[in-house]
Amino acid sequence: MLKESTYWYLFLLAGLFILVLLSIHMTIMHLDQLLVAIGIGSGDVLKFQSVLARGRQSFFMVSYIILLGAALYHGLYGLRTILFELNLKKGLQTAITAVLLIGGLGIFVYGTYVAIAAKMM
Amino acid sequence: MGENPNMDTSQAEEIVKTVTYNVLRYDPDKDSKPRMQRFQVPVPKGRTVLEGLIYIKENLDGSLTWRSSCRMGVCGSCGMFINGLPRLACQTQILDLNADEIQIKPLPNYDILKDLVPDLKPLLEKHKYIHPNLVRREGKEIDGLTGEFFQTPKELENYIQFTFCIKCGLCLAACPTVATDANYLGPQALAQTFRYNTDTRDEGNQFRFDLIDTADGTTKCHFAGACSDVCPKGVDPAFAIQLLKRDMLLHKLHIKRKEKGVPILGKVTDGKRMKGVPDAPEKTV
Known part of the structure; x- marks a missing residue:
């Protein structure tokens, strides 16, 4: 198990990644008309073919994987903090950390597989 | 009556x-x-x-x-x-x-x-836990002090507010996190950690960081700020905890590390009295 401060620093780092990647997501998905207006967007971001096309690009594949990892870590650390507020015994705290770590890693591996598979399509 | x-x-x-x-x-x-x-x-x-x-x-x-x-x-x-x-x-x-x-x-x-x-025992035990005293690698510097540590007024300003703590325990009474988790170190002990770690005479930074780097340490603070609101001496423990978090991060990243405390001043042998300063009064005992 890592030191408590290390978990917290990773939490901050994940938050920074989310801030950057979510900004990109919001720009592409929700400011699509603006992107069309300035000539760098196609305007059909929600169409299945557009989703597929983005998934085939290395940039999006990598950003999906990083966003998945960052969001998972950030969220699961928050869940861990909430659970720790229940004044748990040390043993149970360690068990919760282990379960969240293993569960999170499992979801991350599966999500990464999906992102890579989408790239291959 | x-x-x-x-x-x-x-x-x-x-x-x-x-x-x-x-x-x-x-x-x-x-x-x-x-x-x-x-x-x-x-x-x-x-x-x-x-x-x-x-x-x-x-x-x-x-x-x-x-x-x-x-x-x-x-x-x-x-x-x-x-x-x-x-x-x-x-x-x-x-x-x-x-x-x-x-x-x-x-x-x-x-x-x-x-x-x-x-029963203020939890307050005092948490206070003692963080070693609220100057820690020096050379123990003899404290045990057999031969002179004063050199510290500038500016260095004193960095932590003086937190020396005003009178251990009344109001901050722990107001803290919503202590209310649900008695193991949380709490604003008093964490503010004192910052106070001693910021003192340039002290060399116990890493030692205290290790003590508080637990699930019951700084990361548990919700930053409700109730501790600072009720402090009768105007100390701002909530602020100290945030500064402590920052210092822990900077220390870890090797950006701000206090490896060595200030030295002990040698005996003044060639000092000259400033103009206008009178003689000391004669000893009465």
């Missing part, structure tokens, strides 16, 4: 109003649970909540128990839960409360020893 002549305010001071003290009573040897008891207290201008309690003890019920000492906001003994807030009874003027009824309970988040006396 007749009124104590020392406490009889009717002749010397004009009674502005009479308030009802609703005080929590609990004697663990007799009572199965705490109960509230009401007293009528005459209030001249300037009477504090503590003086009201003294009035009750001397004139109405001698068994009422609380802890107090200096009566001037220095010792930190008379922390109580007064009208819904942790306050020092000696610093709280009754008229300032602007209420006809004053509810007084012992500080929350502590066990009750008797009536208004909280």
Whole structure:
């Protein structure tokens, strides 16, 4: 198990990644008309073919994987903090950390597989 | 019991109003649970909540128990839960409360020893846990001090606010995190960690960071800020905890590391007295 401060620093780092990647997501998905207006967007971001096309690009594949990892870590650390507020015994705290770590890693591996598979399509 | 002549305010001071003290009573040897008891207290201008309690003890019920000492906001003994807030009874003027009824309970988040006396053991144990003293690698520098440590006024400014802590325990009583998790180190101990780590005479940074780097340390602070709101000495423990988090990060990243404390000044042998400074008076002992 890592030191408590290390978990917290990773939490901050994940938050920074989310801030950057979510900004990109919001720009592409929700400011699509603006992107069309300035000539760098196609305007059909929600169409299945557009989703597929983005998934085939290395940039999006990598950003999906990083966003998945960052969001998972950030969220699961928050869940861990909430659970720790229940004044748990040390043993149970360690068990919760282990379960969240293993569960999170499992979801991350599966999500990464999906992102890579989408790239291959 | 007749009124104590020392406490009889009717002749010397004009009674502005009479308030009802609703005080929590609990004697663990007799009572199965705490109960509230009401007293009528005459209030001249300037009477504090503590003086009201003294009035009750001397004139109405001698068994009422609380802890107090200096009566001037220095010792930190008379922390109580007064009208819904942790306050020092000696610093709280009754008229300032602007209420006809004053509810007084012992500080929350502590066990009750008797009536208004909280068991401050958790506060003091957490305080001692972070080693609230100068830590030097060379122990003899502290044990056999040969001179003064060199510290500039600017370096002192960085932590002086946090030296004002009087260990009254109000911050722990106000902290919502301590209320749900008694193991949380709490604002007092963490603020003192920052105070000693920031002291340039100290070399115990890494040592204390290791002590507080647990699930019950800095990361558990919700930053509610209640500790800073109630501090009677104007200390801002919530701010100290955030600074402590920053310092832990910078220390880890090797951006701001205090490896060595300031040196001990040697004996002044060639100093010259400034113009206008008179001779020291002759020794009387």
